Amino acid sequence: MTTARVVDLDLTGRTALVTGAGSGIGRACAERLAAAGADVMVVDIDERAAKEVAAATGGRAFPADLSDLDRVDELPAQVDVLVNNAGLQVVAPLTEFPPDKFSLIQRVMAEAPFRLVKLVLPHMYQRGWGRIVNISSVHGLVASPYKAAYVSAKHAMEGLSKVTALEGAAHGVTSNCINPGFVRTPLVDKQIADQAAVHGIGESEVIGRILLARAAIKELVDPADVAELAAYLCTPPARLITGSSITIDCGWTAH
DSSP states (O other), X not given: OOOOOOOOOOOTTOEEEEETTTSHHHHHHHHHHHHTTOEEEEEESOHHHHHHHHHHHTOEEEEOOTTOHHHHHTSOOOOSEEEEOOOOOOOOOGGGOOXXXXXXXXXXXXXXXXXXXXXXXXXXXXXTOEEEEEEOOGGGTSOOTTOHHHHHHHHHHHHXXXXXXHHHGGGTEEEEEEEESOBSSHHHHHHHHHHHHHHTXXXXXXXXXXXXXXXXXXXXXXXXXXXXXXXXXXXXXXXXXXXXXXXXXXXXXXX
């Protein structure tokens, strides 16, 4: 289900950089910001996907593996809206968690966002306006078993976002986290298969028994819903929202 756009937003003359924009939440954010008039820079490890989204949004493709921090430093710095979205997941017990995968997830989901924030802040400060939207997760607020690297990285993102909010406030820059529950994306589709293997159950059981077990509303979140919230954070009425973690988790954290 695609949600209709409801936020009145004009980003004409603004640039937006979205990581992991080749699919899922990132693509939805790129499309939404482009619809508002932004010049969108589509960053994704998948070059073909990045070019496809760039063509669809009238934006520019920047193929990049965010685990290569030198490559991150080469991305454009003239950015008005930064959406840190790229991520990956590995599901395994702590006793079996691959150390190289733990390090990889920290680079992509904690270090790369830090590098990007550091890269774009001077331009935002100069213009006296900037919006940093960090696509965190309910797992930036609570934990689940078997996701040590992902939970650690999302908690790090929460801290980075708050520090950025405090430092950026005097310069017209806001920084916030969006904390979705499970969103119907390729990343979650892979998790369904991984969780089925870990728990020894069929994939059809994973959504209801595991993914949505703590959710009051038994639905996966639509990427368009996350993108609409990201868009709202760029509007004038949202100028006083900073340092926040905004859940869109179907009631998961209400327990």
